[in-house]
Amino acid sequence: MTRSLDRPTRPQSVVAPDPTVRWLAVLALAIGGFGIGTTEFVAMGLLPDIAGSLGVSEPTAGHVISAYALGVVIGAPLIASLTARVPRKALLLGLMTLFTLGNLASVVAPTYGTLVAARFIAGLPHGAFFGIAALVAAHLMGPQNRAKAVAHVLTGLTVATVLGVPIASWLGQQFGWRSAFGLVVVVGLVTLTAIWFWLPNMRSMHVTSPLTELGALKRVQVWLALLVGMVGFGGMFAVYTYISTTLTDVAGLSRALIPVALMVFGVGMVTGNLLGGRMADISVIRGLYFSITALGIVLALFVFAAHNPWTAMAGLFLIGTAGSAIGPALQTRLMDVAHDAQTLAAALNHSALNVANAAGALIGGMVIAAGYGYTAPAAAGALLAVAGIVVLTVSVLLQRRTANR
Structure with missing residues (x-):
């Protein structure tokens, strides 16, 4: 780092x-x-x-x-x-x-x-x-x-x-x-x-030019950064996709309060986005490590917090905060590793996040269908965060080895 x-x-x-x-x-x-x-x-x-x-x-x-x-x-x-x-x-x-x-x-x-x-x-x-x-x-x-x-x-x-x-x-x-x-x-x-x-x-x-922009697809670091987003972000969407049923059936929250819970999640996203920007201006890599690690921890805790309406709401806020904090650092990381192809790399970030959205929802649905219950997506999401940290570590080590040649 x-x-x-x-x-x-x-x-x-x-x-x-x-x-x-x-x-x-x-x-x-x-x-x-x-x-x-x-x-x-x-x-x-x-x-x-x-x-x-x-x-x-x-x-x-x-x-x-x-x-x-x-x-x-x-x-x-x-x-x-x-x-x-x-x-x-x-x-x-x-x-x-x-x-x-x-x-x-x-x-x-x-x-x-x-x-x-x-x-x-x-x-x-x-x-x-x-x-x-x-x-x-x-x-x-x-x-x-x-x-x-x-x-x-x-x-x-x-x-x-x-x-x-x-x-x-x-x-x-x-x-x-x-x-x-x-x-x-x-x-x-x-x-x-x-x-x-x-x-x-x-x-x-x-x-630039179209050929220059397409050159981003030849860079291993661009693909690794995109993979960090696809994997690390997926945990947040695994929980968010099924949050309504989780809050009503597991936490015992009234269905009338679901919009309030979603607003709490949204406030967490706003908070995390602004914090993530500040952290990334200090260090992009450390910002990514901190936010992905925090997301993994919060998702793991949500498995237990989801059984109470108050702790579930607090956990939902923290999931939104930690997950959203990844965005600015990941966007900036892509801008850094893309060199002259920054436009394509920056745009691909949002393709990666939509893949994370779909993958998170799919994985969350699979563990629910397997009979593990509506807290299982949070556990699966925590594992996805761990996978995101592994990919980020590979990216950092590879970049250091290349820089030392």
Whole structure:
């Protein structure tokens, strides 16, 4: 964990010396993250409404969530590599336009098939937007505050779990599920306006080429960093996917309090994201070790804490905190090890996290189906965190050996 492992691969100049300009730019990007976070999670709570409206079963309606995730996984590397030469501000405006149109198509989708297609389109710009926004924010804020800048962009995503998702869910329940995506369209339009007026032109920001960006896929350290996210993050999603039943059937919490519990989890995510940014600015590697280890410990304790409503709520907050703290450090690590292919690597981070989401949910479902109960996903998640630490250690040792040659 030497200082050299945490050093940026190239110096980043601050293009906006005025602090007000910098923070308004980061705020514009965070608003976009708020909209993306809202649309990503709100469909989970509205599946019964979507299924009833379109005349399909609830499991079938769940494919709209899978379609969005598939869009993220495919869109992140594809868009990041093909648009490598596009100026950053123009690219962010284009990505948010595509995102807004995808959600508008979700609002007016007449059939189940068209809704699935609309959700896929809405997911395409997700990873690329966050990856490029992270690079832009780090460039604006300078090398000493790059992880903190990344964390502030990701704050929009975490705040969405506290405010955006509950508000959109309420709208969906009161006025139909289409109104939830209508709210996201409004947020998308606000983001477009904010980026247009608040984000500098970023002319001094380095741009590459598609071949240069694709070069990231040849770097072992990039794949190891992505694997850390896929494995280490999976434990949080293993618990979160089944948290409603865990809290009601195991902790004995009233179903009416589930939204409150989800907000507690969201507050934990906001807290962890900001703490993670500060830790990563001190040391990216140590930040990753600390946050993944903390997540593993909290998940292991949740196996026992889940049997009481008060300790379950406290554990849920800590899971959100520890899990979210991984994000800024992992994003920054990818930016460091990708060298000149930072755009693709930063975007791939969100593909990796969506894989972690799917893998965590799958593993959690498997241990429940095997008869181990609803606390078993937390135990499985703790083991995933251990695996994440192992992968990170391999990455660090390999980098040290390469540096000593």
